[in-house]
Amino acid sequence: MAVPARARRTARHSRRFELRATAVYFVLLALILALVGAAARTATAAAVHRPAWAVALVLMGVGAVTAGYRGKRRISAARIARRAAEALDEATQTAVEALEAASPAPSVGLVPAGAGALGGRLGTEPTILLPETETETETETEAPADTVELAYEALDPYEFEEAVAELCRRDGCLDVEVVGGAGDLGADVVARTPDGRSVVIQCKRYCDGNRVGSQDLQRFGGTCFTVHGADVAVVVTTSDFTAPALDYAEQCGIVCFDGPQLERWQEGRGPLPWEPKPSAG
Incomplete structure (x- = not known):
């Protein structure tokens, strides 16, 4: 009797761990x-x-x-x-x-033909500005910046003081300073004239219907000479002065500059506040 042979089991080889x-x-x-x-x-x-x-x-x-x-x-x-x-x-x-x-390369604007002698403007595209030459048009320098008219009535009080201080600098004053504010004792702008005199200015930005009265002049007159040591005391306003204010200013030697005089000063065709003239009433 033949005995059936057993099927051999396939040996399972475990996968070895290979470090490499x-x-x-x-x-x-x-x-x-x-x-x-x-x-x-x-x-x-x-x-x-x-x-x-x-x-x-x-x-x-x-x-x-x-x-x-x-x-x-x-x-x-x-x-x-x-x-x-x-x-x-x-x-x-x-x-x-x-x-x-x-990163685009800068482009150089071309000057139109015939514009060299007239200082032609460059185009509106990104350009490389060329150095200014003596052949530029003279019309660009005909009107200096200090002759541009300002609407002083539209300025606030501090801006008006700055504008008056700028007029003093333009006309040769030195050590110009805006000192107006709380506790200024009537002095808004202080400066030194070209000949060395001390100038103390009070600025009154009033409308046309509001004139500077004698009480304003009296308060300023009580401090401008004794406290601030002014050689020239000036009250500048955009409006006008009352008659009693002008009388008091003439007695104390205070220079009064009203609206029209301020306009002439700004345009450079009128007397300066520190010129030897005691009053401008």
Whole structure:
């Protein structure tokens, strides 16, 4: 009687842990992650300057992944690393080209023909300003800035004091200072004339219907000479003075400058407040 032979069991060989293969795997994985991170940073920098390039790179990556899946080919780690390096290099070149294209070269505006002797203006496009020459038009310097008429009535009190101080600087005064404010004791502008005299000015920005009265002059007269040591005391207003105010100013030696006199002073065709004239009533 024949005894049936038992089928031999196939021995299962357990996969041994290979240190070399594992180390190579992790090294390649780290290299791939580093390349992916560098490519991501480069793509982010390129996307900031040229979003269109970033969109194109994303579409190319999606197309490459789709083609890989359709081909159903096994890609080795070495091939992945090589292609990642090539993609990184291409992305770097693209980013450099995008940055160079993002910085336009300055363009020089052309001067119209025949405008050299007349100082023709440059175009409105971005230009490189050329140094001024002596052939510029003289009409640009005919009216100096200090002859521009100002609407003093439209200024606030502090701006009016600054305007009066600027007139003093224009006409040669030194050490001009605006001191008006709380506790100024009547002095709004102090200066020193070209011949060394001390000038104390009180500024009254009033409307036409509001005239400077004698009480204003008396308060100023009580401090301009004794407290501030003025050689010349001046009250400048945009309106006018009352008759009692003019009488008091003449007695005390205070110079009164009303609206028309202030206008002539501003235009440079009238007497200066510190000229040797005790009153201008």
